[in-house]
Amino acid sequence: MKVLIIGTGYVGTTTALLFCEMGHDVTGLDLDESKLSMLKSGKLPFYEPGIEDLLKKHLNNGTITFTNNVQTAVKENDVIYICVGTPESKDGSADLSYVKSVAESIGRYINRYKLIVTKSTVPVGTAKQVTQWILASQIKSIPFEVASNPEFLREGSALQDALHPDRVILGTSSHKATLLLKELYKNLTCPLIETSPSAAEMIKYAANSFLALKISYINELGRLCDKLGIDINEVSKGMGLDHRIGNSFLEAGIGYGGSCFPKDVNALIQIANTYQSDLSILNTATQVNQTQPLYFFEKIKENTGDLNHKKVAVLGLSFKPHTDDVRETRSLFIIDYLKKAGAQVHTHDPIVNISLESTVQNATIEETVRDAEAVIICTDWPQYKEADWNDLKDMMKQAVIFDGRNMLDRDKMRSMGYKYYGVGR
Known part of the structure; x- marks a missing residue:
């Protein structure tokens, strides 16, 4: 499966390398040129044990690439993961401006059915909001679905958490989307928990x-x-x-x-x-x-x-x-x-x-x-x-x-x- 990861922080990069390990072809998309330059050379822009060795392995294998070309990346991949930051606003709520920007870009460039998955930690109801942002940005009507697949990675042990998770939460609204995510994670042996997108979003906040x-x-x-x-x-x-x-x-x-x-x-x-x-x-x-x-x-x-x-x-x-x-x-x-x-x-x-x-x-x-x-x-x-x-x-x-x-x-x-x-x- 061809997977696009938008956002190459520690969550995005770790998730990308997990999917590489499971046999998928992965593209990492980011607009930060200095970050992309480091990743392309096999260097991490952050410290996380074990990730750099895995990055070099998959760069050499050609199973991961990095780009800043949003249009091409969106068009060429089947599953799109949103892994951008959701910083805290002044009132304590999550700032979804980066998520909105990504959703609007997907809407502009989507060319065939895509499954868009929020990996970022987002408030309950964000999957519905992402759907609306994509619809409002579409030039012509093209089918897509939005799912929630929250991360449970601990900084300092993100690689082990990704490779050996306690569970994977699949927050979807259709049987088709569920099957796609199950195919993506088919090599994992942990429980795959099927929920609604809203429940998946709540599970992340509730657990932390x-x-x-x-x-x-x-x-x-x-x-x-x-x-x-x-x-x-x-x-x-x-x-x-x-x-x-x-x-x-x-x-x-x-x-x-x-x-x-x-x-x-x-x-x-x-x-x-x-x-x-x-x-x-x-x-x-x-x-x-x-x-x-x-x-x-x-x-x-x-x-x-x-x-x-x-x-x-x-x-x-x-x-x-x-x-x-x-x-x-x-x-x-x-x-x-x-x-x-x-x-x-x-x-x-x-x-x-x-x-x-x-x-x-x-x-x-x-x-x-x-x-x-x-x-x-x-x-x-x-x-x-x-x-x-x-x-x-x-x-x-x-x-x-x-x-x-x-x-x-x-x-x-x-x-x-x-x-x-x-x-x-």
Whole structure:
């Protein structure tokens, strides 16, 4: 099958390479010339483990090509995937301007029956809206269908999630469209869930919001455990072994960030508001997440005293390990609080390289913690777990660690002579 992927970010590129692996011929379409140039040369414009090797493989095989020619790409492919961004608007709703632009282009250039599939995370009812945009842009009436096939890719493990999904949601309005999508995914062994397009759109928002809810719940319990002298890690383990709950997303920390959870939760709340339906649980989860970095910073202040002119080392800038994404990352909130308190902030991240005003980003962990009066872990990169903390202690001015991800062995760190503070520990 000939598949067109419109939008070559991490979702679009990963989806394109999945279809290549399943034997389809794929075209990646993007208007960003610099991004296309990188992809054509086998380089990724973002960091995602494993994707670059697969990209080079399929470039060499000729099963994937990249172009900026919208007209030719639309005409030559049978199935068209919309994988463009849906950023958050000022009111919290999803901005569909990129989706609309793509739909209008499809309408102008469609030359025979096409199945158009939204992979982007979009509000309920978008499939119907895309249909209307395409119809309004058609020069002459040509049949097509619009389906919803939401993505469930985790940044940092997108390739494995694509190749070995828990499920694939097929939101269609006809038997023909369902058969086409089943043919597209025929080599996967996971359940293929058939729904309406609107249900598929809701499933995506509902799933991400539920995971965000679990994170905020365990973080709020962590605050209580701090007051009760209980280790939240023990609580999480005891809860997570219950198969009805599960241990995923039950790690207390400084909150969730990234390109999905904050945006998707706000979008679902906005959808509910539009229909006068109150999602009070999600509103509270959002409030907990927004205040969690400040809660942790207050703990830092309480145990370090005046931070003015003190060197503080912040380890981890990305919102999670194995990605270079810093959107809504909790570390930037922590850094902002530190700077306002007058601290001299030095940062380190294995992948992210950004310039932050009045901060220093060091090349090594050793340089970052040297002469520091406190170390704050904001991202649970394995490099920090594997670091020689015994040696690092001798480089620090004060052996104090604030573990914002509860990733280190508390008792081991204290046995080395560290003052160790976690979340709910």
